[in-house]
Structures are given as C-alpha cells and as structure tokens.
Amino acid sequence: MHVENCFVGADGVGETLERRLWRQGITRWDAFTPACDGIGDTRAERIESFIDGGQRALDRDEVEYFDRQFPGGARWRLYETFREQTCFFDIETTGLDHQRNVVTTVTLHQDGDTRTLVRGDDLTDETLAAAFADAGLLVTFNGARFDVPFLETSFDVSLDQPHLDLMPTCRKLGLSGGLGAIERELGVERDLPDVDGREAVRLWHEHERGVDGALERLIAYNREDTVNMVTVLEDVIAELEAEVFPEEHQQRL
DNA sequence: CTTAACGTTTGGTCCGTAAC
DNA sequence: GTTACGGACCAAACGTTAAG
Numbered sequence: 001m002h003v004e005n006c007f008v009g010a011d012g013v014g015e016t017l018e019r020r021l022w023r024q025g026i027t028r029w030d031a032f033t034p035a036c037d038g039i040g041d042t043r044a045e046r047i048e049s050f051i052d053g054g055q056r057a058l059d060r061d062e063v064e065y066f067d068r069q070f071p072g073g074a075r076w077r078l079y080e081t082f083r084e085q086t087c088f089f090d091i092e093t094t095g096l097d098h099q100r101n102v103v104t105t106v107t108l109h110q111d112g113d114t115r116t117l118v119r120g121d122d123l124t125d126e127t128l129a130a131a132f133a134d135a136g137l138l139v140t141f142n143g144a145r146f147d148v149p150f151l152e153t154s155f156d157v158s159l160d161q162p163h164l165d166l167m168p169t170c171r172k173l174g175l176s177g178g179l180g181a182i183e184r185e186l187g188v189e190r191d192l193p194d195v196d197g198r199e200a201v202r203l204w205h206e207h208e209r210g211v212d213g214a215l216e217r218l219i220a221y222n223r224e225d226t227v228n229m230v231t232v233l234e235d236v237i238a239e240l241e242a243e244v245f246p247e248e249h250q251q252r253l
Numbered sequence: 254c255t256t257a258a259c260g261t262t263t264g265g266t267c268c269g270t271a272a273c
Numbered sequence: 274g275t276t277a278c279g280g281a282c283c284a285a286a287c288g289t290t291a292a293g
Contacts, residue, residue: 012268014281040270072259096255096293104293145258146292167291168259178291197293204293 001241003054003081004029009069010050012043015244022245029054061085063136067162073172075164076237078137084111087135088233090226091147092200092218098150104204105219106151107226110135114227116219125156138163139229141179166233173239179225179232186235188228195221 003009005028007018020038025031029051034044050069057065063082070077079086088109095101106123107116108131117123117131128151140147144165151157166179175182180196195203200221206214 012281016280038270042269091293093293096291101293142258142290142292145256145290149257150292165258171260171289176290197291199293201293 001077001080001237001245003058003066003077006066006070006074006077007032007047007050008071008074009054009066010043010047012046013050014071015074017043019244061136063162075162076169076233076240078162078164079139079233079237082137085134085136086110086139087132087137088139088226088229089143089147090140090222090229091150092197092204092222093150094201094204096146098153103150103154104200105222106131107219107222108132108135109223109226109230114223116223118215118219128155129157132157132159132161135161137161139166139233140164141166141225141229141232164233166229166236169240170232170236173236173243175236179228182232183228186232188231188235190224190228192217192221192224 007013007021008015017038021027021032021036024036026033026036032047032051034041034048039047053065053069057063058081061082063078063085066078066081067075090107091103092105093101093103102119103123104119105116106128107114115131117127138148138159138161140163142165144163144167148159148163152159170176170182175185177185180190180193183190195217200218203214203218203221207218
C-alpha cells in the first residue's frame with residue numbers, strides 16, 4: 001500500500017470513511033470523484049486539498065507531509081512509498097541510563113547498505129550526523145523512548161525525522177515482547193541467538209579489557225538486530241494491510 | 254531495576270451528510 | 274429548510290512495556 005491509496009490524511013476522514021471509499025472502488029487518489037457515497041462538498045474539498053498537498057510532497061520526496069497528516073496509528077503506511085530513504089537503526093550502550101551510560105556502537109541500514117559506527121573509532125558527532133543525513137524516515141524498535149533520546153543526549157545530533165517505532169506497530173497485531181521474541185514468533189532466523197542487550201554490555205567491557213573477538217561479536221549482534229527489523233517490519237505491514245483492507249478488494253490496490 | 258511514548262478508554266462535542 | 278445520525282476528533286486519565 002502506498003500513500004496514493006490513502007485518504008486518512010484528509011481532515012475529517014478516518015478509517016471508516018476511507019474504507020467506504022475503497023469499497024466503492026476508489027482505491028487511489030486518481031480514482032477519486034466528488035460524486036460518491038458519503039462525500040459531500042466539504043469533504044470533497046478537503047480530500048482534494050489533501051491530494052494536492054500529497055502530490056506536491058511526493059514530487060519533493062517529503063515524508064513529513066504524510067507524517068503530519070496521517071493519524072499516528074497509520075504511520076506504517078509511509079514505508080512502502082519512502083522505502084529507499086528509510087533508515088533502520090539500533091544502538092548498543094553500556095546500560096539503560098542515558099545520563100550515566102555511553103553509546104558503544106550504532107548500526108544503520110538504509111537502501112541495502114549496512115554500516116556500524118564504533119565508540120573510540122569512528123563514532124563521532126560528525127560521522128553520526130552524516131550517517132543520518134539522507135534519512136527521511138527512521139525505523140527502530142522502542143527507539144522513540146530509548147535510541148533517539150540516548151543519541152541526542154550523547155551526541156550533537158537531532159533526529160527529528162518522521163519515526164516509525166516497531167514496538168507499538170507490532171502491538172497493533174498483538175505481537176508483544178522484545179524484538180527477539182517477536183522474531184521467533186514470526187520465524188525470523190538468527191545467527192547469534194544467544195546474545196542479548198545485557199550480553200552486548202559485557203562484550204563491550206571485554207573488548208575494553210582486550211579480549212579478542214569481543215568487539216566483532218558485539219558488532220555482529222548489533223547488525224543482526226538492525227537488519228532483522230526490515231523483515232519484521234515487512235511481515236507486520238503485510239498483516240496490517242490485509243487487516244485494514246478486506247480480502248476481496250486487495251487486488252484493486 | 255527506570256523511564257516516557259503509545260494505545261486505549263471514557264466522555265463529550267462538533268460537523269457533514271442525507272433523508273425528510 | 275430542518276433534523277437525526279454517524280463519524281471524526283479532542284482531552285484527560287490510565288495502563289502497558291521493552292530498551293542495554
């Protein structure tokens with residue numbers, strides 16, 4: 001589903017009205033006609049105004065417009081349209097407290113490329129800012145409460161792009177637990193099933209003591225977490241689409 | 254353990270549509 | 274024109290919950 005299939009961005013249109021439009025076969029902006037069931041002059045004007053703005057935003061590749069217009073629960077709909085400027089990222093730290101603890105590694109995955117910045121090596125204000133420069137949409141797991149504030153306290157960066165947090169998104173489908181638990185639920189494979197966040201803290205300390213291979217293992221874990229979010233997100237989106245869109249209409253999208 | 258961002262719930266209001 | 278109804282939206286309070 002792309003943003004051109006969505007009408008919930010128009011003022012006064014929620015999921016109920018949107019579904020009514022879809023059921024009438026109006027499944028794309030260009031199929032919209034003011035003369036349809038449940039839509040009078042006022043709504044027609046608002047929908048047309050949303051479509052106009054949306055078209056402009058698409059021309060300029062602006063995710064922000066849709067992030068503003070869509071209700072919070074529909075943010076997952078941004079992904080397919082803005083896939084190539086979506087940045088999945090995950091951080092490892094020495095603990096949960098962003099006042100006391102420090103960031104050890106940051107992995108970013110965008111448009112098929114994965115890169116990891118490491119404390120004491122190439123993790124700096126500048127490299128971090130540069131790494132996020134092309135990101136129009138951020139995807140994390142619980143990053144709204146953890147990764148973003150942690151990075152913003154620790155570095156001179158502000159991550160104010162639209163942000164899709166997988167945790168509440170998964171919850172819409174009744175998927176709860178951490179990323180690992182949800183992966184198991186969805187059948188996503190892991191190379192390092194025995195590493196978790198606490199182990200990542202230990203691995204960093206081992207690395208500081210000079211233990212061979214500890215950093216490599218930490219990085220591998222961080223990258224796996226990050227890259228696996230792609231699969232999880234795509235699986236979840238497929239489910240959510242099937243849910244908001246009745247089976248018999250799906251081919252019309 | 255400690256947060257704080259979400260969703261949900263509740264209750265109420267406002268507004269647009271369509272039927273009369 | 275008038276009115277009834279459904280749906281959108283708002284605000285506040287509340288509960289849930291996973292990050293290393």
